[in-house]
Amino acid sequence: MSELLQFTMNGLVLGLLFAVVALGFTLILGVMQVINFTHGVLFAFGAYFAFSLQRYIGFGGALIVAPMLVGVIGLVLERLAIHRTYGGNPLFGLLLTFGLSMALEEVIRMIWGKPGYSVAAPKFLAGSLDLGFMLYSKYRFFLAGLSVLVILLVWLFLEKTPYGAIIKAGASDSEMVMALGKNLPRMRTFVFIIGAILAGVAGVIAAPIWSVRPTMGTAILMPAMVIVVLGGIGSFWGSILAGLIVGLSTSISVMFWARISDIIPFVLLAIILLLRPRGLMGEKSILEV
């Protein structure tokens, strides 16, 4: 029983982390219709920056600075290349970011080398917390809390600020938003940076529980993609819900039949798509052409 509880908790924590990654992915996909393959490698950059910065400014400092640096990378990518794919066939953006992510993964290998690193959690978060009925890692609690905070911040931004309103309007009718005198290109760059920062934050907080290695980006990309489709493209709560479902189902299935745990998200996806072609919370979207 306590084992089941342990796996359930792990699943929730993993799900929240997935949700943060997927949120950035779905934001870029929903607003710009770009399937951003660099999202995974941006996640990896977050983890690597945390690894390098930790020595100098500590984990707390890295938590602030590393995502900013990832945001800068996002800015450069968007301005140099990705903005050219807006409004084209989705394959255009997908292929471009596919090439970029391959090049960037190689850049990681050139800077940090092939072997993996481990990042230590800050001292006050080391060890476990006694919940009375079970012991659970303090750091994972912190990870979960921080993920919830990030999700709430993104929600507040999208729902409660005028800028969020413009972004949402731009996703559903970009021409009209432009006609109203809003600077759409700048808004899209901004959205891309936010997406990159979300990937970076997730990379930093994942670093202490995962091994930091060049392929970690591609490893998170596929779950993120599944979550986004499962939840419904462009749906905020859909991504959160699907993130939790994927996190929980992979974690709990490890307990019963470990070897199928990788496949479960994809099987879930196939089933959901048969029953609800637009995903759990997807609405009739402009993306379907």
Add this chain to the structure above:
Amino acid sequence: MGSSSGWGKWIPAQMAVVFIVFALFPYIPFIGRYLSLGTEVVIWSLFALGFNILLGYTGLPSFGHGAFFGIGAYGAGIFFLHVYKGVWLPLVMSIVVAGIFAALVGLLVAKKKGIYFALITIALSQVFYFVAFRWEELTGGETGLSGIDRMPIDIPGLFSIKLSTPIHYYYFVLVIFIICTILIWRLAHSPFGRVLQAIRENEVRARYLGYNTAVYKWAAFAISGVFSGLAGGLYTLLINSAFAFVLDWTQSGNVVMMTLLGGGTVNFFGPILGAAIFIVSRDLLSAYWESWMLIYGLIFVFVILFIPSGILGLVGGKKQTILR
């Protein structure tokens, strides 16, 4: 495109050029000594041509076609190791198994388009990757399958061809490639192929003309899966083994890349040119520089941004209508 009667209907001049160049490949100095590379070029050309039925002719952006290549590779390998050690039957199996799975996946995706189509094909191809990775009893898991030898082709009393000799296998693959290329060419220029192109240009209009576009898209998906599977089976026999790596999603990206690079979206022969350039340059780059992936990724970006119609698009001056 040339004369459309007599021989030209089956083998137009450009196709004959391709066949002759490939036939002479083993005799080209330097490159010719490296026959497995040549065989790989021919196999990937077949894969890219099959894939292009979907991308270039139907306009469907499948980003998971590596799955069918991989299923063909494993289909041939598993059949060889467990059922029958031969050449023809394992290859037939690679066609049958890849065809069945492509038909099933096709059912799921035939009504999708654009972003959904791309995302779902990626996701479903991952299922096959993980199955190959985890179902160790059948697929050998991480270590894969090995010992898949190329058996001789025997016709008792007449002749026997030792396929284990690289040059014999090269020509064996080339003959299959030639047959498939002619088949795909005929398919692309049949009434069926015209409907696919109509779907690419305007699916709604094709539907209003009375075509059941979902059925056509499904058929295109299944057919292109069959050719991809055959290419996978030939690849297994080339490297005498099958690994989960052949199912990796980067492989799906590679075939899209080859097709676009050569100009598959504007020219039937684009995928062949693209596959040749891709395989040879990857081989050269990786031999000289450890970080060749960087260059490779950047070339990818360059092609997508600046020559999306591919090399034959530059020469022929035709513009692709798929990416924009």
